[in-house]
Amino acid sequence: MTEHVNAGNAAFVDADYEASLQHYGAAIAAGGSADAYSKRAAAQLQLARYAEAAADATASLKLEPTLKAHWRAGQACFALHQFEAARAAFADAAKLEPSSRELKRWLRKCDAEVECATGAAPSAVMPPAAAPAPPLAPVTDSSKIRHEWYQSSTHMVVSLLARGVAKQAVSVTFGEATVDVAIKLEGGELYELSLHLYQKISPADCKWSVSPTKVELKLKKLSPGKWEALEGSGEEKVHAINAVPSEAEEGPA
Template sequence: MAELFSKANEAFVDENYGEAIKLYSQAIEQDAEKTEYFLKRAQTYIKLEEYTNAVTDTEKAVELDPKNSKCFLRKGIALFHLEKFQDAKTAFVEGQQLDSSESSFKTWIRKCEAELDLEQMEESSSQTTGEPVVGVASSSGEVKTTATESAAAPDSTEPSTSTAAKASETIAQAQPPSAPFQKIRHDWYQTETHVVVTIMIKNAKSDQVQVDFTDKTVSVTVKLPSDSDYNLELDLAHSIVPDKSVTKVLGSKIELKLKKVEGIRWSLLEGTDDLPKAAAKSSASKPDEVHKYPSSSQHSKDWDKLARDVDEEEKDSKQEGDAALNQLFQQIYADGTDEVKRAMNKSFVESGGTVLSTNWKEIGDKKTEVKPPDGMEWKTYDK
């Protein structure tokens, strides 16, 4: 069971949610009394936007552990996405009563109240006008009701043919064309002081990006060009400092820089991180150790080296002339493939430092000729 659950968590971190659901389900079949199994499967269902299944799992989790505030948090999030805002608020309030220190409940309760106020305003508006209501598609594609004019025949209670046609036309025009689902990838890495989450959305507008940080959660909502919303809910493995966490909206991505409360290495972005803090601090204190942090990417990266390279680049950014040129060559060599490095070494040595080529195919099979600068002559030094 523990092995299945561990493999399911690995699949979740790799964003292989279908496999994670399969493994969590197998773990539940073997032991249906583990609250955490249902909570993690519910979280995976939320990632897959299968909110009804998520509600079912959270209700089972509540039965198993009615004092666990996370059960109510996940239940409320699933209900919120199902637009059952009153039920979601009730779940968040119950969870807040169990754990008042969890600030994310306050954020979600505020979201529910805003949606409920909007619903009440729409209802009051339709009642005040006393006019018939006609369905209009919302940005999410769901048909909602709104007041519109109606021309009825004087001697009939049925709407006229022209009115029905107008209503049908209104719905057809308001309904956005269906677009294929496009999965938006997010990734993460960390330094000693921060966790950086990148969301691969291009050309997002700052005023259409809403990010809420709490001690243990991150909530992101982005209005996409298709007029639909992208939502990302992260249940963090460790605590962050909300006031010192920032959002950057760039042309190629959205970057969330989360300030760590403790300078320890995270082995997981979400869920329960069992890495001992003492071991984590010891590991982080070794300057010569290469840290290849986990992420949803299948390829590991030495993010410590990347951070150091960036720092060095910033220090030397004002160099000019020969120094700037040498820095460029050094950077090309450092970032180059094995062939690029062989080409640079061969061409530089054989030409006496007068030629520097990065094309191995061009200079690999022949000796590189000496090419002194214009106005200068190459001479062999005699000892």
């Protein structure tokens, strides 16, 4: 089962989410661990398969109530407009990490959506795997765009979660230790992000892409190693990678 999870992690880092689903699925078939379900939920989220992500996160939580599984359940339910269920999941995550500013921000977003909801209140029950995800409109409010990241020994991958962005509306500039992104949203608003990176990168080897749900930046590290953070001053602080090959790349935590 471990080899399937490691293969899924490697595919996830390479943004081959369909392949990562297959590997995590094989791990689940071999033993059905909470970790495998949670990581498959992360891959489902990347592919905007929110109902499936909610189902996998729920399966993971039944086996082991981890922070990441609660978080992914919340993200999936929020995308499905199940705001009360999302809030419950983020509240459970906050019990495990009460100092998280990101979780507090998600809780505020859920509260705002519940307050603004009209008609029947959203169900607090996790949606079943068969529930269809509603169409998602392009993002028009820059304040609703957030970014997340993960890494391997050689790359940092940054995802800007922005739906329905046209490739021609995106501008990305890679510097020696900086990244600047500008996105012109529908409606004319401009979203801008400037990152001052923890360590230097190789601009010529960096890439970016646009999918229906996000803008993804793949940053090539100038020196292999594990960064302690995405941003900051990490001179002489990068950890050397001494792990065995199967652990050299990190998938979703």
